[in-house]
Every structure is written in structure tokens, then in C-alpha cells.
Amino acid sequence: MSKYEEQVRKIISLKQYETPRDGYFEDFLAEFQERQRGELLQRSSMSLFFERLATWFREVGSVKWVAGAGMAYAAVMAAILLWPDGPGTTPDPNLNRQPASFEPDVNPVTPPAPPLKEDPGKPGQKL
Amino acid sequence: MSTEPVKEPAADSDRELVRRAQAGNTRAFDELVVKFSPRLYGMVYHMTSNKEDTHDLLQEIFAKAYRSLKRFRSKSTFYTWIYAIATNMTLNFLKKRKRRATWSLDDLDSGIQNDDAMVDIGHAANPRHQSGVNELQKKLNEAMQSLSEDHRAVVTMFDIQGIPHAEIGRILKVSEGTVRSRLFYAHQQLQGHLEEFIR
Numbered sequence: 376m377s378k379y380e381e382q383v384r385k386i387i388s389l390k391q392y393e394t395p396r397d398g399y400f401e402d403f404l405a406e407f408q409e410r411q412r413g414e415l416l417q418r419s420s421m422s423l424f425f426e427r428l429a430t431w432f433r434e435v436g437s438v439k440w441v442a443g444a445g446m447a448y449a450a451v452m453a454a455i456l457l458w459p460d461g462p463g464t465t466p467d468p469n470l471n472r473q474p475a476s477f478e479p480d481v482n483p484v485t486p487p488a489p490p491l492k493e494d495p496g497k498p499g500q501k502l
Numbered sequence: 503m504s505t506e507p508v509k510e511p512a513a514d515s516d517r518e519l520v521r522r523a524q525a526g527n528t529r530a531f532d533e534l535v536v537k538f539s540p541r542l543y544g545m546v547y548h549m550t551s552n553k554e555d556t557h558d559l560l561q562e563i564f565a566k567a568y569r570s571l572k573r574f575r576s577k578s579t580f581y582t583w584i585y586a587i588a589t590n591m592t593l594n595f596l597k598k599r600k601r602r603a604t605w606s607l608d609d610l611d612s613g614i615q616n617d618d619a620m621v622d623i624g625h626a627a628n629p630r631h632q633s634g635v636n637e638l639q640k641k642l643n644e645a646m647q648s649l650s651e652d653h654r655a656v657v658t659m660f661d662i663q664g665i666p667h668a669e670i671g672r673i674l675k676v677s678e679g680t681v682r683s684r685l686f687y688a689h690q691q692l693q694g695h696l697e698e699f700i701r
Contacts, residue, residue: 411528
């Protein structure tokens with residue numbers, strides 16, 4: 376490194392003495408905490424719950440993945456069964472169009488068979 | 503801002519603080535903010551030469567670090583990781599800013615005007631004490647702003663903050679040779695701007 380380059384470095388390094396006012400970093404932290412709190416409040420409790428859950432899984436390690444998968448499966452099943460608009464609770468749209476007294480026939484009536492006539496017998500046969 | 507060369511970061515204690523912060527402990531993250539804000543302030547300030555921009559940018563940097571903390575996998579130290587975030591955000595900011603590289607004498611920090619080393623060099627260049635110091639600081643800022651953003655970044659980290667070449671390479675994701683080469687060209691350029699202060 377040349378003498379001039381060394382001197383340039385020495386002069387530039389003087390900039391390290393440029394510091395903010397006393398107490399700046401305390402105020403900086405307070406402002407940061409304020410902002411952070413604001414951001415947390417904006418996020419929904421559900422996203423925070425999932426975030427904590429993800430952190431917990433990360434901490435317990437991969438050994439617990441089976442338990443995690445089981446819990447996820449149980450959660451999905453519970454959601455399907457308890458979901459208010461889930462299958463099985465939706466009314467049949469045709470049901471409302473029918474009168475209250477209407478009872479659908481299980482065995483619909485078939486047209487009556489014509490009455491049996493006497494067997495005329497074969498032509499030419501004696502009775 | 504630290505006036506000493508960067509010491510070996512206490513990686514273990516940082517790792518523990520990071521682990522707690524990742525688990526949702528905001529106080530642990532506050533400790534990281536307290537620990538790293540002076541150094542990062544220095545880096546951002548020397549890059550921008552503007553206090554308001556530095557303040558706003560530093561808030562954004564820590565906010566982004568907090569949001570990204572879950573993705574931090576300790577492949578590097580937290581120190582390198584957050585420095586990389588700060589450098590990238592500052593470089594992006596400077597690219598967008600472009601509109602101004604001005605700074606005002608009103609922005610002078612109180613401490614620097616009474617610093618012995620600054621006074622000596624400033625006085626040598628200009629026997630009228632205070633105007634010499636002010637002039638030196640003005641020239642220093644102008645000289646820094648004359649550099650490209652990439653060159654300014656390495657000068658800030660190496661000459662002002664004392665970060666070793668290898669660490670700067672990791673932060674900027676460039677080779678150590680690139681860091682040395684950028685420093686060489688930056689010093690050449692600075693020499694022209696600071697000629698009157700070189701004895």
C-alpha cells in the first residue's frame with residue numbers, strides 16, 4: 376500500500392467519529408418496538424397461532440413429524456365434520472318445492488291389470 | 503458507531519438470542535437491535551450521508567430482519583446475515599434515491615468537531631480551526647458520495663468500520679479479490695478528492 380493510499384485510509388477513517396446524538400439508540404429502539412407492536416396487532420390471531428405452531432414443530436425436531444401429521448389429520452377431519460356448510464347439512468333444494476303432506480311412494484302404483492276373462496277356450500272346443 | 507476494528511462477534515450469544523427471537527421472544531430481538539444498531543447505523547450513514555434517510559432505513563432493516571428471522575438457518579453468523587440485509591437494502595435505496603447526494607453543514611455531528619484527530623488534519627489544511635474541520639468533513643462526505651455505491655460500500659466497511667476483507671466478501675457475496683480490487687480503485691479516486699489534506 377502506497378504512502379498516499381495509507382493517508383487516504385487514515386483520513387477516511389475519521390468518519391468513524393461521526394456519531395448520532397446521545398440517547399439516539401434508546402429512542403431508536405423505542406420507536407422500533409412501537410412499530411413492531413403495531414405490526415403484531417395488525418396480524419390476525421389465527422396467523423399468529425400458526426406461526427407459533429410452526430415454531431414449535433421446528434423446535435421439537437423431525438422425530439415428532441408423525442405426531443404432527445396425526446394432529447394435522449385430526450384437525451382436517453374435525454374441520455370437515457364441524458364445518459357449518461359441510462356436506463350432509465345442505466338441504467335438498469327439491470324438498471322445499473314439495474307440500475308438507477307429500478310422501479313419496481316407495482312402491483309406485485302400477486296400472487291395474489285388466490280383469491281376467493273366462494278362457495273362451497279354443498274354437499270348436501266343447502265345454 | 504464502533505471506533506475500533508470489528509472484534510470477533512460473539513456468535514454463540516447471538517445464536518441463542520436468535521433462537522429465542524425465532525420462538526417469538528421479542529425481548530431477545532430487542533437485544534439484537536441494541537447490539538447491532540450502532541454498527542449498522544454507521545454503515546448506512548456513511549453510505550447515505552443523510553441522518554433522516556439513515557434513521558428510516560435502519561428501522562426498515564430491522565423490521566425486515568424480524569420478518570425474515572424464521573428463514574435464518576445459521577449457515578452464516580447473524581452478524582453477516584443482518585449486515586447483508588442492511589447492505590442490500592441500502593444499495594437498493596441509493597439506486598432509487600439518485601435525486602440527491604446533498605448534505606448540509608447543519609447536519610454536522612457535534613462529536614466530530616471536537617475530535618482531536620479530525621481537528622489536527624482539518625487545522626493542518628486550514629489554519630482557521632473550525633472552518634478547517636468543517637471543510638474536512640464536507641470534503642470527506644463529497645469524496646464518499648463521488649464513489650460508486652459498490653466502492654462506497656467496501657470503503658465504509660473496511661476503512662471506516664474495520665471489517666476484514668473476507669467478512670466483507672461474505673456480506674457482499676463477492677470474492678475477497680473483488681473486495682481488494684474495489685478498495686484499490688476507490689482509494690485512487692479518493693486520493694484526487696482529498697489531495698489538499700494529504701501531507
